[in-house]
Amino acid sequence: MGRRLRRAIPLLLLAAAGTGQAGVLEVLDREVPALLETLDVPGAALVVVRGREVVALRGYGTVDPRAGTPVDPARHVFRIGSVSKPLTATTVLRVAGAHGLGLHDDLRDLLAPLPVRPAPAEPLTLHHLLTQGAGFNERLFGQHVTRAGDLRSLDEYLRRHLPPRFIEPGAVIAYNDHHTVLAGWVAERLAGARFEALAEQELLGPLGMAATTFRQTDLPPVVADGMTRSWRRSGDGWRPYPRDFVITTPAAGAWSSAADMAKYLAALLDCRGPLPEPALCAVQLARQAGNHPRLPGRAYGFAEARHGGFRVLFKDGQASGFNARLLLVPELGLGVFVVHNRNILGAFGGFEPAARFNRSVTGLVLDALVPDAGAAPTPPPEPIAGAAERARRYAGDYRNVVAARHTWERLIGMFDDLRVRATPRGVDPGWGEYVEIEPGLLQWHEGGESVIAFDGGAGRAPAHVFIGGGAYERVPWYTASWFTPWYVLATAAWLAGWLALVWRGRPAGGRWLTALPALCLLGFLLGLGALLAGVDVQSLFHGPPPALLVLLALPLVAAAALAVRCVALAMGWPRLAWRGRLAALLDLAVVVAFLAWLNYWQLLGYRLG
Known part of the structure; x- marks a missing residue:
């Protein structure tokens, strides 16, 4: 009886939101076409899942702005970029379990064939790779090729291009494609098969996801028939991107349809098996790591956030001009997937307005279906003793850790920084004051849940500031964007x-x-x-x-x-x-x-x- 009651609670909470299935469809059908026009996006597909029920499966706009072909969410296949990472995490967890590799087992001997440099002094584990905490640098450019003949295996790619590490495993969460690529490589070594085949064997086949693949060539017929193109503006018209091929497939190489992603969402949200197994499902969706207990952390393949007082898991993806978002509210059994076909990358590391599309669409669903169960308002914080003195140590210039440090790509992170200034009660990172309520932990001056944190010990300047789910490392003033x-x-x-x-x-x-x-x-x-x-x-x-x-x-x-x-x-x-x-x-x-x-x-x- 207790189990049945627990399963009924999410439905009761969703009912309390006051918007049923028809209401959600009405909101989406009214607002999404307007977003397409406002943000200049040709077309999009989305699905909303509640438990194992598909609440909405919709296509909006066109897959070809020249021909005007409508989006078919059941047939059309899009590249989903880094939304591949949750699928990879599920696959790797199943392969590791089948071959007796624990999430916290030391991988240093297994990784010996690869140029892991500098050699880690502490154990490096699958847990670190799946939570973005292994400490490797990024290398974005060169992961794709324009000709199928230039594709290489994961092993060959990593032997030549594995970026160096910049910090010890577990010290800081720093998002990086190569953490997921390494996890896929580990699965290949354990099973003696290519990752693309392992994903089909362990995940896509059992779930009936025939329109999803990590393969770059020899595509399944359903994928080849439904494959779409991405687009960018060229003058007053549209120009398609030629299809390219992803070498680092576990991180960003998957193709899928909205209908197929509904099957994956339903499997994770229902969590009763047969796949993923209930224990594995619980492990993947649980909070596994974080830069600070009071800040959003990481699940395996997902980042954390909060909405209306509920824990939200999400993953954004961008690849080859496509952009996708996968979002779950596990407590409510609610899931959303949305993908569109418009490039979002602008000049000088900026973004086009279309970058707001996926977040806006998932926001519409959350506002309609997630009841407000937020915490009661908190009074403005009072600073602890010594806050002003510590604030002077916190002050300085910091840059996002999600950046390359060993190649010319370091230039990309030049303007992704912030300047922290000391105040009498705490610090101001550029948008308002945070008051120190514990050593190294500061709360928004008006109260509420918003906090930031600094690392470091007594008497030492911190090396990092943690904001949301991200981390910023201290950098010299002469490299800051203001200078x-x-x-x-x-x-x-x-x-x-x-x-x-x-x-x-x-x-x-x-x-x-x-x-x-x-x-x-x-x-x-x-x-x-x-x-x-x-x-x-x-x-x-x-x-x-x-x-x-x-x-x-x-x-x-x-x-x-x-x-x-x-x-x-x-x-x-x-x-x-x-x-x-x-x-x-x-x-x-x-x-x-x-x-x-x-x-x-x-x-x-x-x-x-």
């Missing part, structure tokens, strides 16, 4: 002035030898700006563009010319007047400082990963 534009502009102005002096015949040294470092660096800055402004970011996932390879040669030429010029200046130093010596030293200092700055951003040399 970078001014520094680049000042350096460019100095280099231009240097070239003007050379043109007028007043260099402290040989004319062209003096001009070459400035000419190369100024050309690099202008060329890089033009490249970042004009490149389709989606194309970078296939690897660096040829123009970048040319541009990266310019700082190397500048460094070589600078070395030669230093020798020439040393030989002619006695003949230079003090003004000439001062001008030469200043010019050298500017170039050396800028080369060091480029080196920090991995732009001095061919660091392509």
Whole structure:
């Protein structure tokens, strides 16, 4: 009787929300077409599941804005990007269980064939990989290829391109495709089969997900027949992306339909088996890790959030111009999947308005079906003793840990940072004050559930600030976004002035030898700006563009010319007047400082990963 009552509670809570199935359909049919038009999205498919019941299976807009073909949520197949990761987690958990590998067993011996560097001092486990806590750097670009003949196995890819680690396992949650790729590789080693086949054997086949696959070639007929294309704006019209192929399939390579994802949602939400098994289902959906107990954490394959007082699990995905979101409210037995076919990546690391579409659609469903069971309002917090002193240690510049540190991709994270300022009661990270209520834990000044946290011990400046489910690491002030534009502009102005002096015949040294470092660096800055402004970011996932390879040669030429010029200046130093010596030293200092700055951003040399 107790079990039946527990299963009835979610239905009672949903009934309390006041919006039934018909109400949800009415909201979606009214609001989603308007969102398509407002956010400039050609088409979308979505499904809403409650327990094992499909509440809504809908297609909106078109899969082909030129032909006007309507979206069919049962037939049309979309790439789901990182929404592949929950499917991978389920597959890996089943394979590991079948082969006796525990979630907390040390993988260092099993990973010995791969270039894991630096070697971890602490055990590295499947738990770390599935919760994004293994501490590897990211490498986004180069995971896709444009020709099927260029595909490589996971083993070959990881032997050549596994990024280095930047922190010990379990120290911080830092989202990274390669954590999931490594988990898929572990499953391959255990089972002696390719991951694509394991997913079909352990998950897709038993659930009847015939329109879902991790395969990049030799596609199942249902997938090949229903495959769609993604689109981007080109002038006043639409331009399709050519189909590409994902090497890192466990992280972002799956194709699926909304109808198929309903089967996966129902299996997770019902959690009575036969697949996934109840114990495995409970393990996958439970909170497994977090940067702080008071902050959202991670389940296996999912991130945590809260809505209306209820725990929400979600996963967003972006790949090849497609964008998807998978969301569950386990306590209510509610699940949503939505996918659309519009590129969201803009210039300079920004996003198109279409990036808001999936979040807006899932918000409509949550607002309609999730009752407000939030906690009672809390009074404004009072600071603890010593808050002002600790706040001065917390202050500084921090950058999102979800970034590469070993290749030119580090540049992508340049503006994904924040500046934390000390206040008398706590800190202000840029949008308002947080008051310290425990050492290292700060609450929004008006009260409520919003908190941020800092690591570090007594008397030490923290290395990280944790906000929501994310982490930001402390970085030098001269790499912060508030400093970078001014520094680049000042350096460019100095280099231009240097070239003007050379043109007028007043260099402290040989004319062209003096001009070459400035000419190369100024050309690099202008060329890089033009490249970042004009490149389709989606194309970078296939690897660096040829123009970048040319541009990266310019700082190397500048460094070589600078070395030669230093020798020439040393030989002619006695003949230079003090003004000439001062001008030469200043010019050298500017170039050396800028080369060091480029080196920090991995732009001095061919660091392509």
